[in-house]
Amino acid sequence: MLKPQTTAEVSQILRYCYERNLAVNPQGGNTGLVGGSVPVFDEIILSTALMNRIISFDKVSGILVCQAGCILEKLNEYVEEQGFVMPLDLGAKGSCHVGGNVATNAGGLRLLRYGSLRGTVLGLEVVLADGSALDCLASLRKDNTGYDLKQLFIGSEGTLGVITAVSILCPQKPKAVNLAFLGCQSFAKVLETFTTCRAMLGEILSAYEFMDEKCMELVERHLKLSSPVTGSPFYVLIETSGSNSTHDEEKLNNFLEQAMSSGLATDGTVATDDKKIKALWSLRERITEALTHDGHVYKYDISLPVGKLYDLVTDTRARLGPRAKNVVGYGHLGDGNLHLNITAESYSHSLLEAIEPFVYEWTARCNGSISAEHGLGFKKKQFIGYSKAKEAVLLMQRFKAMLDPKGILNPYKMLPSGS
Ligand code: FAD
Ligand code: MLT
Ligand code: ZN
Structure with missing residues (x-):
């Protein structure tokens, strides 16, 4: 595991790895729920744990610029002292990094009010696979000069570049x-x-x-x-x-x-x-924490038309019967986001086969998404086709090949294998 402190160090690491075909797994707080932040084979972990410097905060506009390894809760405490809040909040706030939040396009508990990171992130600095640094760290609410490149990296789960700094719009702290x-x-x-x-x-x-x-x-x-x-x-x-x-x-x-x-x-x-x-x-x-004490957990993070949200829990419960210990449903109802979780005493392949592809087919029939906010990572990448058209996946693969031609950045994640 390498722990750089600066963007220049991230560049040096990636340049070195790129020349030698060494695979790299970017890692923030390691709280991701789909296996995106942990290596599969021999990838080098590039952790942002020491990139935790606040670069600037504008008290008039509420725009915060910081390094990617800042912990979400610490950022919230910092901006609260100045009368603002972070536009996102989630149960993992004490460990997750803002860079990890952007890389997963995390949703969470405040999305209903402040919208997604696709609206509140104003700029990013990203180091590309070959080590070159891309400075899109704008701090402007409005900027229609060309393609909005930062959007490509929001939710890219470490497959297109390493996010090194973030510019984000913080709302006023409610009184x-x-x-x-x-x-x-x-x-x-x-x-x-x-x-x-x-x-x-x-x-x-x-x-x-x-x-x-x-x-x-x-x-x-x-x-x-x-x-x-x-x-x-x-x-x-x-x-x-x-x-x-x-x-x-x-x-x-x-x-x-x-x-x-x-x-x-x-x-x-x-x-x-x-x-x-x-x-x-x-x-x-x-x-989430309580579930981990209940046995092996099969986790699903689904977007559905809100009226059908709980039918999936009821149908899954009926299908699995006593084979499951518990089938539970919770989530961000205001965003149409269900967390369906199934527990059993231990992992069982036959139980998994009873759940998948049932849950994904059910979701696709309702035009839902098989990953509302957690991403695809390693665990869900093979199922992208339930929510995205073949042409869209092909275009994603072309972007990946263009930005990371040697495939060193978070290989085996997000895109289906064979790509
Ligand atoms: P990691 O887990 O370290 O990494 C996640 C992915 O991002 C990996 O693919 C990794 O390679 C990539 N990545 C990390 N940092 C970078 C970087 N700097 N540059 C490029 N790629 C990078 N998620 C939600 O969306 N909403 C919730 O409400 C929510 N609640 C949670 C509650 C609990 C208790 C837990 C454990 C998790 C929860 N999550 C939730 C999931 C998780 O916390 C989020 O996905 C979070 O954004 C991950 O941040 P992280 O820093 O831990 O990233
Ligand atoms: C939550 O909303 O609690 C999180 O996304 C975590 C989970 O789904 O378990
Ligand atoms: Zn959630």
């Missing part, structure tokens, strides 16, 4: 944040609660997450977390972020009154102080 955690008696009610809260909360709605009762059981059993709301088949987490606490609380209370009186939610709690807000978020953010 008032509230969280409601509600229990719903059916998935139909979860959906109706979403449409109602969108209509009633409008611009202050900043997150709408859901989890089923199995998820709740697992965080309680394995992590000893306790929920103030119990006894429902579904739970939703609704966050508001705004600039006027009186106004926001009034809006939230009106919505809650409507949700409870019309039977959309049957139980619930509200948090306005930091400690309770964090505790409630943990119930949702730590599901």
Whole structure:
């Protein structure tokens, strides 16, 4: 593993590897969930762990420029001191690097409010396979001069270049944040609660997450977390972020009154102080961790038309029956993103064959995506065809061949083998 500190060092490493046909696996915080950040054979790991310098922060525009190895949570703490927040947040914030976030085009818990990194990343510095540095580190909201090359590297999972620095637009830190955690008696009610809260909360709605009762059981059993709301088949987490606490609380209370009186939610709690807000978020953010304590986990990260989101969980549960220990569904409902996870005591090839390609075929029938936010990495690369046309994959392969003609950058990842 090599740990460069500067872009010049990354250039030197790649130039050396390129000349000698040595394969390189870029690595950030190593929190990726599809096996993209770990070598398959003899790749050299190029870690950004020591590239953690903040380059500049503009307090008027909220534009942050930093090296790729900065940890997301540390960046958030830094910009919070200046009255801003990072435009993305995820359960792995304490370990993941902003370069890794950009390389995976990470979604997370704030996408509903601030949009994807494709909008908030303003510029990138990238070192290409042959060691040449590409300076697209603009700090401009608007720039229509030629092709937007940075977009090619956002979500490229380390296959086209090593991201060494990022310029990103940070929104103003909201003055008032509230969280409601509600229990719903059916998935139909979860959906109706979403449409109602969108209509009633409008611009202050900043997150709408859901989890089923199995998820709740697992965080309680394995992590000893306790929920103030119990006894429902579904739970939703609704966050508001705004600039006027009186106004926001009034809006939230009106919505809650409507949700409870019309039977959309049957139980619930509200948090306005930091400690309770964090505790409630943990119930949702730590599901991934709870699952790892439940046995071998088969993970799926699916985009679907929101109305069909939970049907996939129900159908998978019915198909697998007692062969699975738990089949759970949670995710970023506001973004149409389901995390379907299946656990079993240990890995079984026959169970895998019962899940795949069933889940992918099901998703393709609904015109969904087999990877909403985690990417394809090593684990899902063979299944790209369920979500992308043959011509699109061919064009991706041509881009790869043009930017990395020797195929030294993260080989065996993202694109199907044989490419
Ligand atoms: P790594 O895991 O180190 O790498 C991921 C990929 O990016 C690899 O292919 C690697 O080669 C490449 N890469 C890394 N750094 C660079 C670089 N500088 N240049 C080029 N390529 C690079 N993901 C979401 O989208 N939303 C979530 O809500 C979410 N929640 C999570 C919660 C938990 C508890 C965990 C464990 C993971 C979660 N993830 C989530 C997945 C993961 O955290 C994200 O994909 C994250 O963006 C990866 O960042 P990283 O720095 O750890 O990258
Ligand atoms: C999440 O939303 O919790 C993450 O994407 C991680 C996961 O899917 O387990
Ligand atoms: Zn997620």
